[in-house]
Amino acid sequence: MDDTSRIGAAPRRAGDDVIQVHARLRSMILDCTLEPGSKVTQAELSRLTDAGRTPLREALRMLQQEGLVKAELNKRITIAAFDLDKLDCTYAYRISIEAAAIRVTASLLSTAEFDELDRTLVDMGEAIERRDRDEFEGPHRRFHQMLVSHVQEGARARMAIDADWAERVRRFVMQGDQHSLARADAEHREILEACRARDGVRASRLLASHLARSAFYVAAQLEPTYDTILTRTALRMVLGDELAQTAK
Template sequence: MNTLSISDLSVTRDTLHQRVAARLRELLIQGTLQPGAKLNERELCEILGVSRTPLREAIRLLAAEGMVVLEAGRGAFVPVLTREAIVGAFDVLASLEGLAGEQAAQRITDEELAELRALQHEMQAAFERRDLPTYYGLNARAHDLFSQAARNPVLREIWGQLNSRMHALRFRSNQDEKKWMHALNEHAQILAALQKHDAVAARQLLEQHLHRKRDAVLEHLATVYPKTAAQ
């Protein structure tokens, strides 16, 4: 007769709070939880169908990623990023993704290239449907694959931590259709550079892609949150 070990219980518990964290990330990315908003534990427990323990574990996980802010005695809040912080974050991301593109061009596998081609087709289809949530998920996977293909664990770890903080802003700035189309075309160019194993082009294209994303985010914030954008 099989028995459930302590390690099995730990894995089950971890899986639950990670699932809750994943759902909270979606709410943050899609703007359901707005900058400055307090995370209401009772409401979130009802929405997610979980108790407070896994919810609080998930919130602590997101706080470690920089996606929420914990304030002693007050609770958890969606962070409000200043213009200076956004510019700084995207400038560092541009350098990190540029390096990832350069190294990926030298080390990417045929299987990874095939996956990127499939993602590009799916992103195109999502754009044609104007399905932004699906597009963003595919887009995020493509960028994750760039860092994975670089075969640089230190770069991937630092990039992952910083990129998680910018998820929500990257998603909402694509609501401008012309910028969305331009970003999709840039991904096609990045893919072409990786297929040619052109390290210089891959680096330049990814750096330019992130700088344009930075500018799109700032433009979006200036429209939606003028006070924040001016800080």
């Protein structure tokens, strides 16, 4: 194609890439720049992302499939609020299945896998020092994936879906609790040391407590009287009644 064929062509706007628009809107929802439960118009979102009408509609369709937005007939968009019932159910399931999965995995991790887990801790530590929540997310997700990596593919797929949904919860916790990243780092190191010692029981208890803390924090911030009964019960099943009372 020669240069003359480009004469008169409209410049491409950054917001015309559907994937880019989706990623930017998703990030704004996850870090609560677009507040849970708030209503915005497509025109407002277009201005925020510099997106054309077609890529914006497609990006919103993708976000709606993820449960992050709800479209209304008048072209207004509702940013999905936190559903505390779903939070309770999801974290109860995560505690149950991930505690079982790490108990299996702890005795099967190889030297190479421990080396990779160590690298994820280093990457998370560097992100914490920079206070970069976006850079923290990648190695954090990889760390948790590896902790449950030696179970059936179907179980891993289900855990990955729940981890995707929980990203917004993690972001909310990180935004509201200035000590959350440092606390998470300490908990990750404890969990890894338990795995290194091939102590699956301790690793499962540490992981269960680590997961439950996020659910308890979000529920307490949004609706202090809400009873996370399933999460509490799942935690008690993993820890035992005596340890569960101590954790609380």
